[in-house]
Amino acid sequence: MSVIWLSAIILSISLGGFVLGRRRALASTGGSSKKLHSLPVYYGSNAFMKSVVPAFGILIIWMLIQPFYINSQVAPMIPADAVETDVNTGLLMSEVRRSAEGIDEAVRSGMLDEDFAGDTSADFTVMTERLKDAGQIVTTQFSAPVLRAAQAYRKMSGISQTMMTIVVIAVAIAGAAWGVMQSDRDFRARNVVEQGILAILIAAASVAILTTIGIILSLIFNTIEFFRLYPAADFFTLLEWAPSFSGRGGSSSLGILPLLWGTIYISIIALLVAVPIGLYSAVYLSEYASARVRGIAKPLLEILAGIPTIVYGLFALLTIGPLLMSVFGDDGTGWMGGGRSVMTAGIAMGIMLIPFVSSLSDDIINAVPQSLRDGSYGLGATRSETIRQVVLPAALPGIVGAILLAASRAIGETMIVVLGAGAAARLSLNPFEAMTTVTAKIVSQLTGDSDFASPEALVAFALGITLFVLTLGLNVFALFIVRKYREQYE
Amino acid sequence: MTDASLPAPSERRQHTSLIAPDARTRKRKAAEARFRMYGIAGIATGIFFLIVLLVSIVSSGAGAFQQTFINVPVYLDPAKLDKNGNRDPEEMSKVSTFGYSPLIQNALLNIVNEQSIETPLEKGGDMKALISASAAAQVRDVVLANPDLVGETVDFRILASSRVDGYLKDRVQREDVARDKNIDAEHLDLVDALLPVGVVEKTFNMAFITGADASESRAESAGIGVAMIGSFFMMLVVLVLSLPIGVAASIYLEEFAPKNRITDVIEVNIANLAAVPSIVFGILGLAVFIQFMHLPQSAPLVGGLVLTLMTLPTIIISTRASLKAVPPSIRDAALGVGASKMQAVFHHVLPLAAPGILTGTIIGLAQALGETAPLLLIGMVGFIASNAPDGLASGLLDPNSAMPAQIYEWAKRADPAFYERAWGGIIILLVFLITMNTIAVILRRRFERRW
Numbered sequence: 001m002s003v004i005w006l007s008a009i010i011l012s013i014s015l016g017g018f019v020l021g022r023r024r025a026l027a028s029t030g031g032s033s034k035k036l037h038s039l040p041v042y043y044g045s046n047a048f049m050k051s052v053v054p055a056f057g058i059l060i061i062w063m064l065i066q067p068f069y070i071n072s073q074v075a076p077m078i079p080a081d082a083v084e085t086d087v088n089t090g091l092l093m094s095e096v097r098r099s100a101e102g103i104d105e106a107v108r109s110g111m112l113d114e115d116f117a118g119d120t121s122a123d124f125t126v127m128t129e130r131l132k133d134a135g136q137i138v139t140t141q142f143s144a145p146v147l148r149a150a151q152a153y154r155k156m157s158g159i160s161q162t163m164m165t166i167v168v169i170a171v172a173i174a175g176a177a178w179g180v181m182q183s184d185r186d187f188r189a190r191n192v193v194e195q196g197i198l199a200i201l202i203a204a205a206s207v208a209i210l211t212t213i214g215i216i217l218s219l220i221f222n223t224i225e226f227f228r229l230y231p232a233a234d235f236f237t238l239l240e241w242a243p244s245f246s247g248r249g250g251s252s253s254l255g256i257l258p259l260l261w262g263t264i265y266i267s268i269i270a271l272l273v274a275v276p277i278g279l280y281s282a283v284y285l286s287e288y289a290s291a292r293v294r295g296i297a298k299p300l301l302e303i304l305a306g307i308p309t310i311v312y313g314l315f316a317l318l319t320i321g322p323l324l325m326s327v328f329g330d331d332g333t334g335w336m337g338g339g340r341s342v343m344t345a346g347i348a349m350g351i352m353l354i355p356f357v358s359s360l361s362d363d364i365i366n367a368v369p370q371s372l373r374d375g376s377y378g379l380g381a382t383r384s385e386t387i388r389q390v391v392l393p394a395a396l397p398g399i400v401g402a403i404l405l406a407a408s409r410a411i412g413e414t415m416i417v418v419l420g421a422g423a424a425a426r427l428s429l430n431p432f433e434a435m436t437t438v439t440a441k442i443v444s445q446l447t448g449d450s451d452f453a454s455p456e457a458l459v460a461f462a463l464g465i466t467l468f469v470l471t472l473g474l475n476v477f478a479l480f481i482v483r484k485y486r487e488q489y490e
Numbered sequence: 491m492t493d494a495s496l497p498a499p500s501e502r503r504q505h506t507s508l509i510a511p512d513a514r515t516r517k518r519k520a521a522e523a524r525f526r527m528y529g530i531a532g533i534a535t536g537i538f539f540l541i542v543l544l545v546s547i548v549s550s551g552a553g554a555f556q557q558t559f560i561n562v563p564v565y566l567d568p569a570k571l572d573k574n575g576n577r578d579p580e581e582m583s584k585v586s587t588f589g590y591s592p593l594i595q596n597a598l599l600n601i602v603n604e605q606s607i608e609t610p611l612e613k614g615g616d617m618k619a620l621i622s623a624s625a626a627a628q629v630r631d632v633v634l635a636n637p638d639l640v641g642e643t644v645d646f647r648i649l650a651s652s653r654v655d656g657y658l659k660d661r662v663q664r665e666d667v668a669r670d671k672n673i674d675a676e677h678l679d680l681v682d683a684l685l686p687v688g689v690v691e692k693t694f695n696m697a698f699i700t701g702a703d704a705s706e707s708r709a710e711s712a713g714i715g716v717a718m719i720g721s722f723f724m725m726l727v728v729l730v731l732s733l734p735i736g737v738a739a740s741i742y743l744e745e746f747a748p749k750n751r752i753t754d755v756i757e758v759n760i761a762n763l764a765a766v767p768s769i770v771f772g773i774l775g776l777a778v779f780i781q782f783m784h785l786p787q788s789a790p791l792v793g794g795l796v797l798t799l800m801t802l803p804t805i806i807i808s809t810r811a812s813l814k815a816v817p818p819s820i821r822d823a824a825l826g827v828g829a830s831k832m833q834a835v836f837h838h839v840l841p842l843a844a845p846g847i848l849t850g851t852i853i854g855l856a857q858a859l860g861e862t863a864p865l866l867l868i869g870m871v872g873f874i875a876s877n878a879p880d881g882l883a884s885g886l887l888d889p890n891s892a893m894p895a896q897i898y899e900w901a902k903r904a905d906p907a908f909y910e911r912a913w914g915g916i917i918i919l920l921v922f923l924i925t926m927n928t929i930a931v932i933l934r935r936r937f938e939r940r941w
Binding site: 301358 | 518519521522524525526528529530531532533535536537539540542543546547550734735736738739741742743746747755756759760761762763765766767768769770771773774776777778781782783784799802803806830831832856859860861862863866867869871883894897898901902909912913916919920923927
């Protein structure tokens with residue numbers, strides 16, 4: 001039975017509980033809701049909640065645990081000598097799962113009858129033929145032990161499915177019955193239901209925590225796995241990034257320094273573009289512009305912030321790149337070898353960051369008390385003198401915070417560098433050369449064909465954790481500065 | 491002795507007229523004007539970049555909405571398509587698209603001869619460069635659907651090859667053709683001659699908006715429609731999950747949470763999650779949903795889950811702001827007439843905050859719709875889906891792409907004809923984003939209450 005049907009059954013049981021609970025409560029007072037402790041709807045909700053929450057809870061947990069349990073039961077069925085040296089057990093298990101699904105599919109389409117599919121003494125070659133006839137893809141990995149394991153897998157998941165259905169429906173009925181039995185004139189249904197709702201609210205709030213834990217755990221476990229295959233010292237100190245695509249590690253040099261350099265170089269160029277433009281815009285908008293100009297210019301600049309990064313990436317690749325090539329390329333000064341370069345990505349990223357810098361600085365400049373300006377004007381300073389010598393120094397910590405936030409954005413940006421910066425990792429000072437970044441390499445290492453257990457793929461998690469720590473550190477530091485600055489004037 | 495520091499009367503500036511400014515005042519005024527100019531220049535540069543960006547999007551992408559077609563009556567030769575003559579679709583399906591290509595090429599050659607156009611291209615095979623590789627499949631599908639058409643001459647409207655299309659859109663120049671082995675200058679002359687007689691025509695390209703992606707060699711038949719459906723299902727998941735979870739979390743934090751350590755941790759956590767690079771969410775999705783939970787790769791469901799986690803902080807932050815904007819007097823009044831705290835929040839505060847919550851949600855969804863990086867990691871990129879999904883389950887679980895990922899895929903390909911598609915895709919994406927943001931702004935204007 002599919003999960004959708006099961007959910008529908010749980011829901012209808014719970015709805016039944018709702019109706020019965022409400023009716024029973026009303027019946028206990030002879031139909032007068034005034035003599036009840038709570039409104040009738042709360043008695044129904046109580047039964048509904050007691051049925052739905054545990055039933056779906058068990059359903060979800062069961063579905064999460066089932067694959068692990070079955071895997072651990074099926075894995076020993078495959079003899080060690082059947083596993084070829086270049087195939088690890090993880091891959092073989094996914095082959096088992098795939099074969100099981102293939103058999104399922106063949107049974108469903110009627111090409112394979114259920115008895116034969118489950119028959120553990122069925123001939124391997126016959127089964128292969130039948131599967132091929134049914135249009136299933138049979139790979140070279142498919143062997144007799146895999147077939148047996150797949151059959152066992154099917155059988156166990158079938159049993160598990162049936163058990164899950166029975167348990168879940170039983171729990172739903174028991175919960176509904178409990179809720180209905182509780183329904184009585186003196187039962188404090190509202191308090192119970194509100195406690196339940198509060199628990200749901202708390203669970204929702206902790207999703208954020210779970211996300212963070214998930215991020216940290218998935219990064220840490222895979223990074224540890226990576227460092228088991230590849231020395232950590234090399235990762236942090238090697239000046240070369242050259243993953244080999246043929247073997248399983250060994251010949252790869254995976255040094256993070258060239259990637260970090262590319263990331264920082266591109267970010268610096270982006271900030272060189274964004275900070276002056278953004279800062280001057282913010283100063284003008286908050287100190288000089290009339291309300292009308294401000295009302296037009298500010299939303300226009302903020303459109304830049306709403307444009308997806310893929311658009312900037314394409315803009316870098318197809319507009320900025322060729323433009324730079326026509327000036328600095330072979331026809332011009334000859335500094336540039338191709339359209340993709342640090343400059344290309346840096347400029348596009350700078351444009352993206354302009355509204356980020358300007359709106360943050362705008363807020364901060366506006367937070368500087370008017371009395372400081374008035375004092376300066378009273379001493380005869382001009383507007384620009386006031387801004388340069390009074391407002392900006394007062395706002396400096398906040399502006400530094402804003403720039404740090406922009407830097408963290410730049411470091412974590414992916415699409416612009418994937419499209420605009422190139423793929424070659426190098427340590428160079430020429431901004432017209434193609435370089436690559438941490439984020440671009442995470443994408444290329446995880447979207448390639450290499451298998452997930454190889455150091456070439458796992459290195460992406462080590463890069464990810466570096467990125468996470470770097471951006472998080474910058475953010476926490478920047479927020480700390482901004483907050484501290486705000487308190488100063490409140 | 492303070493007098494000693496004063497300048498001697500003889501050194502005092504001579505002309506202190508109020509009308510004619512002295513050198514120092516002029517300098518200060520010039521500095522003032524300069525500074526002001528810098529500010530204007532800053533804003534002007536920002537707006538200039540915006541205009542350049544929009545102009546290059548529209549000018550490069552508009553071409554994707556037009557497509558060159560060839561109107562050609564094809565004689566469906568029974569000798570080629572149905573050798574046994576019994577019109578059995580089963581048997582006819584053995585004739586591959588290679589059997590159809592010569593028919594189309596000869597049909598086009600016939601037109602050229604009928605119109606008595608002077609051209610050095612005399613063989614049917616020479617016409618190959620004009621016709622899209624997908625034309626044969628188009629004709630074949632029609633024939634297999636109606637086997638009785640064999641033996642007749644049927645009018646077809648087939649796609650021209652991407653080079654011909656590019657020539658009519660000024661993407662392919664005559665100078666470039668010399669180096670191009672796919673097409674020659676003679677072909678372009680022929681196109682020029684066929685254009686006035688209506689055999690070759692450029693019309694609105696509906697297939698781009700509704701169609702699926704095509705392989706590398708058939709840029710002319712690539713469309714963004716299926717990726718659009720993938721994006722739609724992803725947004726469905728994001729909406730269904732992030733709105734209730736986000737609102738519930740915000741209500742707890744804003745209305746019920748006690749001021750303590752745990753609450754602080756949650757709040758700091760949400761603020762930091764909002765700033766985590768999106769690619770890290772992609773890593774999370776890959777590790778947790780695909781490697782750990784074995785959800786299907788490339789499925790919009792997984793994409794939706796990842797984007798949900800990414801949009802949650804945005805929605806929580808904006809929902810909390812709108813809950814905070816509801817004045818405490820509303821809560822006090824509700825509590826005063828005997829409502830429980832839960833009732834006060836759900837019956838009174840939440841409805842009043844609803845427009846703000848909705849606005850924040852739409853903006854969060856718009857952000858999620860344009861996000862690309864995490865989708866690359868969970869495999870929602872590449873030439874994966876060629877058919878629109880049928881129904882909810884296949885829409886959520888079958889491999890599909892998403893609009894921004896499809897644009898990225900096109901941008902990566904070697905043929906410049908795909909760049910036009912990428913820009914065209916961006917136009918469609920931006921139309922969606924602009925619509926969503928406009929709705930958000932209207933909602934805010936229409937329903938926002940100032941207390």
